[in-house]
Amino acid sequence: MRLYLIFIIIFITFLTTSCKQADSDWIDRSRHEGLHKVNYSESFEIYATEVNPQHIKNTVRSLEQAKTYFDKVFDENLTFAVLFVDNPNWNTYAFSPPPGMPQAHHQGNMVLGLGRSVLAMRAEQGLKRVPDSRLGVLKQHFGEEINLDLFYRDALSLHELGHLYQFYKTGKGTQRYWLNEFFGNLCQVAAAKNLATQDVFNRMDSYQLFLINADQWGELNFKTLKQFEEDYFEVLIQGQNYGWYQSQFYLKAKELYSKFGDEFLNKFRDFLIAINPDKVDRMDNEELKELMTNTFGKQVVDILEWKHDN
Numbered sequence: 392m393r394l395y396l397i398f399i400i401i402f403i404t405f406l407t408t409s410c411k412q413a414d415s416d417w418i419d420r421s422r423h424e425g426l427h428k429v430n431y432s433e434s435f436e437i438y439a440t441e442v443n444p445q446h447i448k449n450t451v452r453s454l455e456q457a458k459t460y461f462d463k464v465f466d467e468n469l470t471f472a473v474l475f476v477d478n479p480n481w482n483t484y485a486f487s488p489p490p491g492m493p494q495a496h497h498q499g500n501m502v503l504g505l506g507r508s509v510l511a512m513r514a515e516q517g518l519k520r521v522p523d524s525r526l527g528v529l530k531q532h533f534g535e536e537i538n539l540d541l542f543y544r545d546a547l548s549l550h551e552l553g554h555l556y557q558f559y560k561t562g563k564g565t566q567r568y569w570l571n572e573f574f575g576n577l578c579q580v581a582a583a584k585n586l587a588t589q590d591v592f593n594r595m596d597s598y599q600l601f602l603i604n605a606d607q608w609g610e611l612n613f614k615t616l617k618q619f620e621e622d623y624f625e626v627l628i629q630g631q632n633y634g635w636y637q638s639q640f641y642l643k644a645k646e647l648y649s650k651f652g653d654e655f656l657n658k659f660r661d662f663l664i665a666i667n668p669d670k671v672d673r674m675d676n677e678e679l680k681e682l683m684t685n686t687f688g689k690q691v692v693d694i695l696e697w698k699h700d701n
């Protein structure tokens with residue numbers, strides 16, 4: 392009888408641990424075709440357009456630490472793959488230009504730039520028009536030669552990883568793109584705050600605040616959340632305009648993380664899972680706001696309030 396009981400206990404333990412294992416099959420491996428497998432990490436899979444890709448080890452170390460942090464916060468053991476893709480091969484593997492624009496696919500892959508990306512180099516050109524006296528804080532965190540791949544690849548990889556922890560549970564389904572992007576920013580801020588050093592956070596924060604203060608977005612065709620939903624891919628293509636939306640989400644994410652901490656990430660992901668249109672009907676804005684107020688409280692909803700809707 393006792394042996395029988397022990398067997399049952401072992402079996403139940405096996406069942407619960409195997410259920411907690413992430414489903415590695417969710418990774419779409421057809422996306423890795425033509426790439427080289429790179430053994431820089433034990434924590435996740437890496438593929439690249441080069442056999443021995445250079446200058447990605449810091450990104451890999453940050454992602455490893457971020458995975459440890461997210462696994463704990465979301466109670467997962469997520470498997471995923473990171474694709475480092477150079478400029479000439481970008482359009483083969485990524486769904487949106489320009490080369491270096493970090494992105495997460497719905498099935499377990501994220502794509503990051505490799506080498507000096509077109510996106511970062513364009514942004515660096517923009518910095519050349521800024522008087523040296525205003526670049527002080529950036530140079531303090533990026534070094535004398537401001538390399539913006541440290542922002543677009545290193546820092547934003549944490550944002551894309553956050554998306555993967557969502558997509559793992561929701562697939563493609565989403566009530567609102569803006570909720571996804573707010574969540575991406577929340578994950579980005581939280582993971583960066585929890586890395587071994589604050590270097591990545593300081594670069595992310597100084598560059599984001601620099602962009603906000605410089606206020607050189609050019610003409611913004613889109614500013615409302617309604618436009619963000621209805622013209623999402625158009626906004627995405629108009630890089631500056633997408634950057635402007637992201638900067639708004641970033642400020643809100645930073646405020647909410649500082650007020651509500653790690654627990655808020657998990658609560659927010661649970662909310663995204665619960666309102667997945669695969670499970671519930673599409674909600675109108677009033678319904679959504681009411682549900683968010685009931686779930687998170689008025690303080691959170693007030694911070695998320697969009698001031699550019701008119």
Ligand SMILES: [Zn+2]
Pocket residue numbers: 550554571572575
């Ligand atoms: Zn995003």
